[in-house]
Amino acid sequence: MNGAASPADYEIRVEGVLDRQWTAWFEGLEIDSDDSQTVISGPVADQAALHGLLNRVFDLGLVIVSVRRLDPD
Amino acid sequence: MTGSPPERDVLLATKLQVPRSRPGLVTRRRLADQLDEGLNRGLVLVAAPAGYGKSVLLSEWVRGTAQPVAWLSLDPGDNDPVRFWRHVLAALDAVRPGMAERLGPLAGPPAPPAYDALVSGLINDVVAEPGLPDVLLVLDDYHLISSVTLQASVRFLLDHRPPQLRVVLASRSDPPLGLARYRGRGELAEVRAADLRFTVDEAAELLRQVSADLDRTAAAALAERTEGWAVGLQLAALSLRTQPDVARFVAAFTGSHRYVLDYLTEEVLGQQREDLRNFLLETSVLERLSGSLCHAVTGRDDSQQLLEEVDRSGLFVVQLDDVRGWWRYHHLFADLLRTRLEQDPEHARRLHRNAARWYERQRLPDPAIRHALAAGEHERAARLVEEHFDTVFNLRGEQATIQSWLPALPEDLVRSRPRLLLAQAQMASMHGDLQTMEPLLDAAEQVICHADDEPFEPSTGPEGSLLVNPRAMLALQRSYAAQLRGDAAATAALTREAMEHLGQNELMLASAVQGFQATAEWLHGRLDAAAEAFESSIGWWRREGQVTTTAWGYYCLARLQRGQGRLDAAAATCERALAAAGQPGERPRPAAGPALVGLGQVAYQRDDLDRALDYVSRGITLCRQFVHTPPLAAGLVTLAWIRQASGDRRGARDAMTEAESFSAGPAGLLNPVPAQRARLLLAQGAVTRAAQWADDCGLGPGDPPDYPREPGHLVLARLLLAEHHPDLAVALLDRLDRAAAGQNRAGSLIEIRAIRAMALAALGDETGATSALAAALDSGCPQGYVRVFADEGPAMAVVLGRLIAAQRGDQQAARIPLACLARLQRAFDHGRAAGGGAAADSRAPRLIEQLTSRETEVLAMLAAGRSNQSIASHLVISLDTVKKHVSHVLGKLGAANRTEAVARGRELGLID
Numbered sequence: 001m002n003g004a005a006s007p008a009d010y011e012i013r014v015e016g017v018l019d020r021q022w023t024a025w026f027e028g029l030e031i032d033s034d035d036s037q038t039v040i041s042g043p044v045a046d047q048a049a050l051h052g053l054l055n056r057v058f059d060l061g062l063v064i065v066s067v068r069r070l071d072p073d
Numbered sequence: 074m075t076g077s078p079p080e081r082d083v084l085l086a087t088k089l090q091v092p093r094s095r096p097g098l099v100t101r102r103r104l105a106d107q108l109d110e111g112l113n114r115g116l117v118l119v120a121a122p123a124g125y126g127k128s129v130l131l132s133e134w135v136r137g138t139a140q141p142v143a144w145l146s147l148d149p150g151d152n153d154p155v156r157f158w159r160h161v162l163a164a165l166d167a168v169r170p171g172m173a174e175r176l177g178p179l180a181g182p183p184a185p186p187a188y189d190a191l192v193s194g195l196i197n198d199v200v201a202e203p204g205l206p207d208v209l210l211v212l213d214d215y216h217l218i219s220s221v222t223l224q225a226s227v228r229f230l231l232d233h234r235p236p237q238l239r240v241v242l243a244s245r246s247d248p249p250l251g252l253a254r255y256r257g258r259g260e261l262a263e264v265r266a267a268d269l270r271f272t273v274d275e276a277a278e279l280l281r282q283v284s285a286d287l288d289r290t291a292a293a294a295l296a297e298r299t300e301g302w303a304v305g306l307q308l309a310a311l312s313l314r315t316q317p318d319v320a321r322f323v324a325a326f327t328g329s330h331r332y333v334l335d336y337l338t339e340e341v342l343g344q345q346r347e348d349l350r351n352f353l354l355e356t357s358v359l360e361r362l363s364g365s366l367c368h369a370v371t372g373r374d375d376s377q378q379l380l381e382e383v384d385r386s387g388l389f390v391v392q393l394d395d396v397r398g399w400w401r402y403h404h405l406f407a408d409l410l411r412t413r414l415e416q417d418p419e420h421a422r423r424l425h426r427n428a429a430r431w432y433e434r435q436r437l438p439d440p441a442i443r444h445a446l447a448a449g450e451h452e453r454a455a456r457l458v459e460e461h462f463d464t465v466f467n468l469r470g471e472q473a474t475i476q477s478w479l480p481a482l483p484e485d486l487v488r489s490r491p492r493l494l495l496a497q498a499q500m501a502s503m504h505g506d507l508q509t510m511e512p513l514l515d516a517a518e519q520v521i522c523h524a525d526d527e528p529f530e531p532s533t534g535p536e537g538s539l540l541v542n543p544r545a546m547l548a549l550q551r552s553y554a555a556q557l558r559g560d561a562a563a564t565a566a567l568t569r570e571a572m573e574h575l576g577q578n579e580l581m582l583a584s585a586v587q588g589f590q591a592t593a594e595w596l597h598g599r600l601d602a603a604a605e606a607f608e609s610s611i612g613w614w615r616r617e618g619q620v621t622t623t624a625w626g627y628y629c630l631a632r633l634q635r636g637q638g639r640l641d642a643a644a645a646t647c648e649r650a651l652a653a654a655g656q657p658g659e660r661p662r663p664a665a666g667p668a669l670v671g672l673g674q675v676a677y678q679r680d681d682l683d684r685a686l687d688y689v690s691r692g693i694t695l696c697r698q699f700v701h702t703p704p705l706a707a708g709l710v711t712l713a714w715i716r717q718a719s720g721d722r723r724g725a726r727d728a729m730t731e732a733e734s735f736s737a738g739p740a741g742l743l744n745p746v747p748a749q750r751a752r753l754l755l756a757q758g759a760v761t762r763a764a765q766w767a768d769d770c771g772l773g774p775g776d777p778p779d780y781p782r783e784p785g786h787l788v789l790a791r792l793l794l795a796e797h798h799p800d801l802a803v804a805l806l807d808r809l810d811r812a813a814a815g816q817n818r819a820g821s822l823i824e825i826r827a828i829r830a831m832a833l834a835a836l837g838d839e840t841g842a843t844s845a846l847a848a849a850l851d852s853g854c855p856q857g858y859v860r861v862f863a864d865e866g867p868a869m870a871v872v873l874g875r876l877i878a879a880q881r882g883d884q885q886a887a888r889i890p891l892a893c894l895a896r897l898q899r900a901f902d903h904g905r906a907a908g909g910g911a912a913a914d915s916r917a918p919r920l921i922e923q924l925t926s927r928e929t930e931v932l933a934m935l936a937a938g939r940s941n942q943s944i945a946s947h948l949v950i951s952l953d954t955v956k957k958h959v960s961h962v963l964g965k966l967g968a969a970n971r972t973e974a975v976a977r978g979r980e981l982g983l984i985d
């Protein structure tokens with residue numbers, strides 16, 4: 001069941017390379033980067049939590065490339 | 074007491090200070106020009122993410138402007154509307170001295186339901202004195218504000234902003250203040266990220282300050298890599314300072330895709346001495362830094378020197394005051410440091426613990442609680458919330474602050490701590506919210522024994538604390554719930570129980586116990602005993618200097634006296650209350666509000682509508698700032714009836730609706746508004762809705778009398794009449810009559826017998842009807858009761874007419890004084906003229922006794938403005954005879970003085 005209150009896995013892609021130590025800043029989500037971008041991914045409790053997460057990205061001045069909800073398969 | 078100011082005041086002062094300029098700043102003229110131009114529009118928004126130099130730009134610019142500036146640096150705690158507006162007033166106080174004191178009361182306690190009054194007052198105060206310079210209000214870090222109520226009040230400010238008040242908002246995101254409208258009208262100036270980006274020239278200038286021979290290509294490369302981001306450039310500048318090989322650094326940096334700040338922070342930190350590096354990392358947990366606080370956190374006694382060194386090195390601390398007392402890190406830099414610190418979570422927690430202890434010693438609960446939570450010390454945080462609840466909630470009315478603390482505590486922790494549960498119950502009780510309150514009380518009872526587990530030191534001291542004695546508090550809360558329900562027996566029993574638990578010196582609790590004991594008597598309908606209890610409690614409260622509780626006590630006493638049918642006594646009580654609330658000539662205080670409402674209620678009952686309106690209007694304004702809301706609701710109810718009597722039905726409904734918004738809890742003695750609303754509905758002919766209400770309340774004609782439910786039962790009686798069941802109405806009223814007579818409740822009897830008169834008339838028992846009315850008038854007249862009859866409308870007018878006729882026809886019958894009857898007649902006439910209610914009844918005579926021709930002559934001369942002496946000469950009669958005629962004229966017309974008599978005479982067509 002989907003909705004504002006349901007948990008889901010999200011993937012946020014940003015410009016710039018962040019190293020693994022940033023996982024603590026992002027509340028334990030996974031940090032994966034290639035040469036020029038980083039993907040922050042993992043379970044997010046609900047829409048409010050997603051909002052908070054995006055704020056944390058924003059506060060670092062990182063440029064958001066995309067936000068994707070990963071549907072369970 | 075030492076000479077240094079409490080830390081709280083010091084920290085507030087840092088929020089109001091324009092941040093100091095730092096060395097190495099590049100002045101960007103183009104942006105200052107953009108701001109100057111923008112100022113002409115009156116509203117400026119500086120919106121860009123963190124690190125773009127918003128605060129730096131604004132503080133530089135503000136320093137260069139001639140205009141008086143009110144600066145406020147917001148922090149997360151300012152999301153509480155009460156706190157926010159208090160701080161705004163403090164900021165504006167610098168440019169409009171005295172404003173904080175003048176308007177402070179409007180910010181509560183209690184937290185006002187809406188902030189329009191406060192904001193309007195603020196605006197008026199800004200423009201009050203002509204010739205004063207315009208004011209510039211700067212709100213920095215506005216993105217921290219998320220409270221919906223608060224946003225609405227700020228929006229109100231912007232919507233009504235006078236030209237003398239210019240506003241600048243600095244925020245990381247566009248605030249939801251309806252700015253699109255202003256933008257569209259050209260009334261908003263914006264400085265955004267694109268504007269704030271350093272151009273290559275500006276970047277070059279900044280970088281050359283540290284690396285004088287940096288060539289332009291290198292500067293351009295760095296500007297591009299950092300995208301003109303101020304914080305990035307500053308970090309780059311810091312790295313450059315001690316970089317041995319500038320070219321290599323530039324090449325490596327621009328060639329990397331690593332997150333800019335991460336890369337540079339590593340560079341910069343790597344270049345520092347180890348002790349300084351550790352100091353930076355450890356103090357990054359703090360929102361604000363002082364030598365003493367850093368010492369407590371890091372254990373280094375050279376913290377003050379280190380802080381000054383960090384400042385000199387340009388390492389992203391901002392000095393908050395003029396005396397090198399307080400700094401804070403730039404947000405981003407702090408975040409970068411914290412991320413590194415979090416690699417060792419146990420270390421971070423230790424640091425937070427040290428910070429929590431320091432703040433606790435300084436009696437600053439907010440940061441103490443935040444740090445305790447970050448340290449994982451939930452129990453300690455919970456204890457801090459409990460110990461400061463009395464101050465923060467009861468004294469300062471900062472409800473939103475408490476509500477921000479509670480969710481951060483784990484649920485099962487909260488449920489194991491009786492004081493936290495009682496605190497939540499207390500907050501719910503302010504809204505009469507039994508549904509929330511009672512489960513909390515049950516939960517508190519389960520764990521009440523845990524209250525003794527640790528010592529408890531309330532911030533107000535035991536005298537001022539309610540939570541200090543949880544068992545007493547629990548019993549009191551349950552007693553309050555019983556009061557809301559109108560359960561007299563339970564109220565008395567639970568209050569006694571609370572009293573048994575009371576300890577020494579617990580004055581606040583003892584105060585509440587006294588008030589509740591008196592209320593218990595009241596609920597029982599034992600008005601004499603209740604009045605006595607209130608009198609003695611009032612004496613005690615006055616001696617203890619409890620201004621609010623005293624005002625509340627007088628208010629209840631006056632209500633009781635009206636219930637006893639003693640309007641004179643009630644008015645006298647209100648006068649005493651006014652005297653207790655302040656000296657004449659002083660600015661009236663909120664505590665005077667209930668007394669003014671009380672005087673208005675008496676004046677209304679006596680049909681002195683102009684005076685009633687004056688009292689009630691003044692009373693309502695003051696009651697808006699009074700801690701307890703029932704007097705405000707009562708004032709609005711009275712206003713509704715004043716309007717109804719004047720024919721303004723719509724206005725009556727509006728006032729009643731507003732009264733409802735301030736009333737809480739189930740209908741009953743503590744909340745008379747719902748019954749009054751139903752009564753108004755009936756008076757306006759909305760029978761079905763009134764019936765629905767009675768149904769919802771479970772009121773039925775067969776109910777036994779129960780004093781707290783009496784207002785509802787009286788509405789029901791009227792309803793039964795309206796639905797043509799006078800027999801049921803009479804039966805109900807008889808029972809109510811017996812109960813009221815048994816307890817000597819004269820006030821109730823007047824109303825009961827008045828309605829009974831109409832019911833008997835509807836049954837065809839004319840004699841019974843006039844006797845019932847005579848009985849009501851017998852006790853009502855000496856005290857001047859008018860509206861209780863007049864508000865019943867035409868049906869009552871008919872019975873009155875018959876009474877007058879009967880009295881005229883039967884010389885032996887007990888006579889109701891003529892003047893009284895005339896006053897009633899006048900009230901009914903005005904009702905007809907105002908067109909209120911249903912069609913007029915022409916059978917009721919408009920004058921009880923006709924004026925003689927001589928009396929009519931005298932009246933005409935009064936209208937011409939002649940004195941008694943002049944009339945005597947003109948008519949060739951003695952002065953005494955003139956006075957006798959004038960007295961008769963006044964009596965027959967139901968007038969209190971010559972002016973009223975002349976007006977009445979014109980109304981009746983007796984004179985021109």
